[in-house]
Amino acid sequence: MNRQELRLALRMIPFLNELDGDAHGVLQLREKRWLVWHPDVVASLWRNDRTLGHPKSRTLSPLLGNGSMLWMDGPEHAEYRRFIGPALRGRNLVRYEEIIHELVGRTIEELRPGDRVGLAEWTRKLTLRVVGRIVLGVDDDVLLQAFSKWLDRRLGNRARTLAHRFLGRGVPRFDDEVDRMLLDRARNAEPPALAALLPPTNLRDQLVSLLFAGHETTAGATAWTFYWLDRNPELCEEIQAGDEELLTATIMESLRLCPPATLAGNRSTPTGLVLTPSIYLAHRRKESFPDPKSFDPHRFLGKRPPSSHFFPFGGGVRHCLGMDLALLEIRLIVTALLRRRQVRCLRPRSCAPQLRGAAMAPPPGLAMVTTCRP
Numbered sequence: 001m002n003r004q005e006l007r008l009a010l011r012m013i014p015f016l017n018e019l020d021g022d023a024h025g026v027l028q029l030r031e032k033r034w035l036v037w038h039p040d041v042v043a044s045l046w047r048n049d050r051t052l053g054h055p056k057s058r059t060l061s062p063l064l065g066n067g068s069m070l071w072m073d074g075p076e077h078a079e080y081r082r083f084i085g086p087a088l089r090g091r092n093l094v095r096y097e098e099i100i101h102e103l104v105g106r107t108i109e110e111l112r113p114g115d116r117v118g119l120a121e122w123t124r125k126l127t128l129r130v131v132g133r134i135v136l137g138v139d140d141d142v143l144l145q146a147f148s149k150w151l152d153r154r155l156g157n158r159a160r161t162l163a164h165r166f167l168g169r170g171v172p173r174f175d176d177e178v179d180r181m182l183l184d185r186a187r188n189a190e191p192p193a194l195a196a197l198l199p200p201t202n203l204r205d206q207l208v209s210l211l212f213a214g215h216e217t218t219a220g221a222t223a224w225t226f227y228w229l230d231r232n233p234e235l236c237e238e239i240q241a242g243d244e245e246l247l248t249a250t251i252m253e254s255l256r257l258c259p260p261a262t263l264a265g266n267r268s269t270p271t272g273l274v275l276t277p278s279i280y281l282a283h284r285r286k287e288s289f290p291d292p293k294s295f296d297p298h299r300f301l302g303k304r305p306p307s308s309h310f311f312p313f314g315g316g317v318r319h320c321l322g323m324d325l326a327l328l329e330i331r332l333i334v335t336a337l338l339r340r341r342q343v344r345c346l347r348p349r350s351c352a353p354q355l356r357g358a359a360m361a362p363p364p365g366l367a368m369v370t371t372c373r374p
């Protein structure tokens with residue numbers, strides 16, 4: 001690993017911020033590894049994605065397992081997508097809407113008026129409950145808490161992520177007890193729970209991958225949306241008054257400026273080049289988004305930029321399977337919390353984002369206080 005790669009690993013956001021404004025949109029990290037965010041390069045990756053390789057993430061593969069669908073390739077990957085994709089879209093969303101309503105209601109009821117609650121921690125608990133119910137078919141807070149604890153020990157902050165990535169060789173990364181609880185639940189799951197539909201091969205890896213991919217980023221996106229609404233009270237009032245289109249635009253603008261996945265998955269060419277698309281930098285190009293650092297949802301009203309300029313959910317053949325579910329979840333959580341409670345954020349002096357792996361959330365110090373609506 002050379003100096004550039006080390007800076008990307010150790011101080012990702014400051015490193016990316018230094019590249020912000022670089023019109024080339026590509027940076028060589030080492031001989032055969034490039035960070036890319038220029039729309040022409042990204043468009044070409046999405047177009048040719050079927051012919052590219054998708055190497056494992058060195059941070060996530062020891063946790064999600066080598067059998068995870070996140071690094072399958074070719075026909076095996078296409079088969080998995082054909083299988084899981086429909087279960088996360090279309091008519092199923094109507095059923096998921098009911099689940100989300102119920103779990104959001106329960107999680108809001110647990111908020112004691114006046115208490116300080118870490119915003120990102122609260123959204124993580126809620127989105128894990130939602131994906132837990134969708135995947136396992138039941139609510140099991142003991143299992144979900146054990147799962148969260150296990151992830152926190154590895155990715156809970158930058159220092160732990162780095163220790164896990166660089167010093168963890170030989171140290172067991174799986175938690176046998178969490179895996180046992182998950183597999184027990186999966187064996188007893190009934191359709192339509194996803195666990196009951198998954199093929200038995202590498203079942204543990206697929207369960208962990210779905211729970212991980214299905215909550216961490218959605219939680220970050222929801223927390224960032226609340227953060228921006230808190231900073232823009234007039235916008236918040238318009239949304240509370242029921243402007244649905246503005247809410248959607250606000251979620252999109254929040255995904256642009258604070259993409260919960262800062263990087264899409266690696267792509268490799270037959271000649272051995274590895275290309276990592278930087279979502280964070282692509283979303284901050286002034287050529288794509290005038291005045292890119294200002295938060296302005298109006299830029300999304302009635303418009304959606306091309307997928308090579310704006311890609312919070314990645315692209316090509318690995319485009320996020322949970323996008324529709326995630327957008328539904330964020331919308332329902334924001335609407336329900338604003339309708340039931342008055343929400344105020346207590347901002348720490350520095351709102352430097354917290355990185356968990358490559359996932360970006362508000363810092364743990366960003367707390368919210370809710371009070372009952374009169």
Ligand code: HEM
Nearest residue numbers: 213214217218221261264265313314315318320321322326
């Ligand atoms: C705001 C929330 C979310 C964001 C920002 C997000 C973002 C992403 C990104 C960037 C990728 C990689 C795409 C690429 O490499 O081109 C991805 C893949 C994936 N996501 Fe999401 N995601 C979100 C929510 C979800 C949810 C709710 C689920 C499922 C319950 C989910 C399931 C997946 C799966 C299974 C993949 C792997 C797809 C593949 O490899 O074929 N995601 N997501």
